[in-house]
Amino acid sequence: MFKALLFDMDGLIFDTEAVYKISWQYAAETMGFDLTDEFYQRLIGVQDPDCERMLAEHFGEGFDLAEYRTIRDAHYHEARKAGIAFKEGFHTLFAEAKSLQLTIALVTSSALPETKLNFGNTDYLNQFDLVITAEDVANGKPEPDCYVMAHEKLGLSAKDCLVLEDSNNGMRSGKAAGCYAAMIPDIVPPHQDVVESADYIFDSLDQVTALLISQK
Template sequence: MINALLFDMDGLIFDTESVYKKSWQYAAKQMGYELTDDYYQGFIGVQDPDCERMLCEHFGEGFDLEAYKVIRDQHFRKAREKGVDYKRGFHELFKTAKEHNLVTALVTSSHLPEVKHNFQDSDYLEQFDTVITAENVANGKPRPDCYIMACQRLNLEPSECLVLEDSNNGMRAGKDAGCQAAMIPDITPPNKEIAEIADYLFDSLEQVTALIHNQPRS
């Protein structure tokens, strides 16, 4: 029985992952480095400080992280000014969750100001029963801390909670927390490990809505 939906944000609710990727790769190119698609896959779902440490290790001595961050963040802010779209199926899924009396949580690796910016034109953020951002946990995804915290705040067993993720790192966090987990890939397909441990592999959020419709109402 699913009694709660735990939503990731970037690439799951909002079509932001492609924007992040372009900004990270643009900044690297401007500084004379190449951030390949394959290496960037490891960043998806992970908090920025962890990604930045990986980047420094990858590019080695002489890489100016502070200059890189300025270029990246300027590029991202400019791109985001054009607006960020919701992913197909989110509106109907959230409505269905409320109709079926499911509790909901937002569990993201992004910081609170980014979260507020993305949701600024709607009241969705106020409707989540709890919101967990990068500020709330010391250890980000793929470690399970954020999803463990979400279950504790909701006063539910992890087995009652369905994590919705677009990334392998997020899926690993959800499963290690003891939750059910469904992957709806955005720019990264499930790897072999995640394909084996995932409770569900979906093509869109619309399939999650169908899953909720097919279970008894509480």
């Protein structure tokens, strides 16, 4: 049985990816650029600075990154005033993991302020045994740094850990770190390399809960 669950956040715990996508595309359109769905998929699971570098390279000269950030962030913070919903099945999965006395870590590409904003007034963030955010690693997903850091800081072997991810880059990160990994796709379906390397591909977090129960 796994000793630890390592949770991604955006698109896995929270239904944030759709909001991010709208804001990123809105800002590009406002500035006269076309951020296509196809290109946006390449940004999912990647830290914001790397995403912004990719955008600047993609759009080339005439793309004002500072202006883009301002428009995008203003749109996103306005859109999320209504609150970000937890993904279906998270509450039950978290409770089951706690009842089994599993170690639980949060390993996200988002920065700490955004992470705190998402969890808001809930007590979930305080219940993680470890929280790793974008500020903690030099190389973000799909590099394995964050998940290597997670299992090492927890004092566990990589094979003691089940990574839970919604993105292809997150899955690549978890597998490269040597962990078991389960994908619960959100916006983007698993790519062929992820299909071949994934230990599990589920439709929902409820199936992760069922997996834990089956291993009792």
